[in-house]
Amino acid sequence: MSTTPTAHSRRPACRACGTPFDAPFLQLGPMPLANNLPRTPAELAAQATYPLDVCVCRTCSLVQTPDVIDPQVLFAHYVYLTGMSDTMRTHNRGYAAHVVQLLGAGPQDLVVDIASNDGSLLLEFQALGVRTLGVEPAANVAEIARGRGVETVTRFFDDAAGGALRDAHGPARAVLANNVLAHVDDPVGFLRGAGRMIGPEGMVIVEAPYVGEMLDRLEYDTIYHEHLSYFSIGALARLAEEAGLSLVRVDHVAIHGGSLRAHFGHRATWPAHGGDVIAAIARERGHGFADPATYERFATAVHANRDALRGMLGELVAAGKTVAGYGAPAKATTILNFCGLGADVVSFTVDRNPLKVGGFVPGVGVPILPVEALAERRPDYAVIFPWNLAAEIARQQAAYRAAGGRFLLPLPMPRPFEDAAERSPS
Numbered sequence: 001m002s003t004t005p006t007a008h009s010r011r012p013a014c015r016a017c018g019t020p021f022d023a024p025f026l027q028l029g030p031m032p033l034a035n036n037l038p039r040t041p042a043e044l045a046a047q048a049t050y051p052l053d054v055c056v057c058r059t060c061s062l063v064q065t066p067d068v069i070d071p072q073v074l075f076a077h078y079v080y081l082t083g084m085s086d087t088m089r090t091h092n093r094g095y096a097a098h099v100v101q102l103l104g105a106g107p108q109d110l111v112v113d114i115a116s117n118d119g120s121l122l123l124e125f126q127a128l129g130v131r132t133l134g135v136e137p138a139a140n141v142a143e144i145a146r147g148r149g150v151e152t153v154t155r156f157f158d159d160a161a162g163g164a165l166r167d168a169h170g171p172a173r174a175v176l177a178n179n180v181l182a183h184v185d186d187p188v189g190f191l192r193g194a195g196r197m198i199g200p201e202g203m204v205i206v207e208a209p210y211v212g213e214m215l216d217r218l219e220y221d222t223i224y225h226e227h228l229s230y231f232s233i234g235a236l237a238r239l240a241e242e243a244g245l246s247l248v249r250v251d252h253v254a255i256h257g258g259s260l261r262a263h264f265g266h267r268a269t270w271p272a273h274g275g276d277v278i279a280a281i282a283r284e285r286g287h288g289f290a291d292p293a294t295y296e297r298f299a300t301a302v303h304a305n306r307d308a309l310r311g312m313l314g315e316l317v318a319a320g321k322t323v324a325g326y327g328a329p330a331k332a333t334t335i336l337n338f339c340g341l342g343a344d345v346v347s348f349t350v351d352r353n354p355l356k357v358g359g360f361v362p363g364v365g366v367p368i369l370p371v372e373a374l375a376e377r378r379p380d381y382a383v384i385f386p387w388n389l390a391a392e393i394a395r396q397q398a399a400y401r402a403a404g405g406r407f408l409l410p411l412p413m414p415r416p417f418e419d420a421a422e423r424s425p426s
């Protein structure tokens with residue numbers, strides 16, 4: 001494997017406030033691109049790897065990677081379809097209801113979703129009688145959305161796109177951006193562009209994984225090249241100021257292992273951040289979110305997790321047990337590569353997404369088989385990589401478990417999956 005220098009660049013300073021970076025507190029690389037699944041052994045062998053460092057800004061506390069991959073390389077063959085899981089469908093339905101109710105949106109109102117994927121979320125808005133527009137950079141995925149009846153513009157979103165889309169489609173009541181703000185190298189320009197699209201009472205509503213959950217639950221496998229930023233409420237408020245907006249309200253939602261749903265509005269309408277937001281920022285400071293020692297402790301725990309997972313799976317294999325995986329999300333790429341676990345330990349993994357089946361987990365080359373392979377091959381153990389969906393997966397795979405198969409969870413410490421001990425699906 002090798003690095004392709006043209007695809008990788010290294011940012012010297014914070015992407016929110018411009019403060020030069022201190023040394024990274026965690027280094028996960030060399031790491032292949034998490035979602036570029038090789039289809040053949042030759043593609044696997046030719047795959048490039050890149051550094052994957054994690055820094056925290058000493059000024060604005062934004063946790064981020066300085067390692068930037070050219071989006072044309074990163075998202076060219078994106079295979080993650082949001083419409084796939086029951087958990088996501090339930091989340092989308094609740095999200096649409098929340099937005100429509102909060103804003104009192106009706107048939108005349110436009111809701112725009114940035115990085116709208118296969119249109120799954122906007123279909124829920126259509127069901128509530130609201131006009132919709134998707135913006136999606138991956139041409140193949142945008143085409144799927146159009147086929148489902150969701151008008152979708154194929155383009156990357158940035159500050160200029162916000163102005164152009166408003167000119168073409170008029171002001172929006174809400175601009176949604178789920179799991180996309182964390183993906184852009186210029187989050188200030190992105191947020192400013194989204195702000196251009198909303199009317200005076202409109203809101204930009206962003207969902208992003210919460211760095212607090214990552215710290216609490218050691219979710220280091222949510223770190224990969226697509227995720228450039230890991231937001232706290234304090235960092236989001238600072239970002240809003242840079243973009244000329246106010247952070248009006250923040251909700252905690254359970255999706256993706258714990259996310260923030262941040263509501264931004266025009267300063268002319270909301271001259272200050274919300275009172276609850278200001279109180280939450282003070283609580284974050286109390287929990288050490290701005291303290292470098294917090295992140296040093298996190299890194300130490302990540303290395304301990306690597307030792308424990310390698311030890312546990314290695315002992316099982318040495319004892320003649322077979323170990324497989326469930327799922328091939330980006331998380332699997334990060335954890336398997338960082339822990340150095342290949343097909344000699346995790347002999348295969350399974351995935352419901354037909355676009356992933358037949359490929360390999362990048363870097364480590366664990367083959368991805370259809371879900372049925374779990375019942376057919378009956379490995380003694382299966383590590384659930386999308387641990388945020390563990391309860392749903394365990395329910396679907398009751399037959400595998402009844403036949404003696406056992407699920408394992410990798411984080412925060414590797415352990416058997418026990419129904420009663422796990423939190424409800426998120």
Ligand code: ZN
Pocket residue numbers: 014015016017018019057058059060061062
């Ligand atoms: Zn900063």
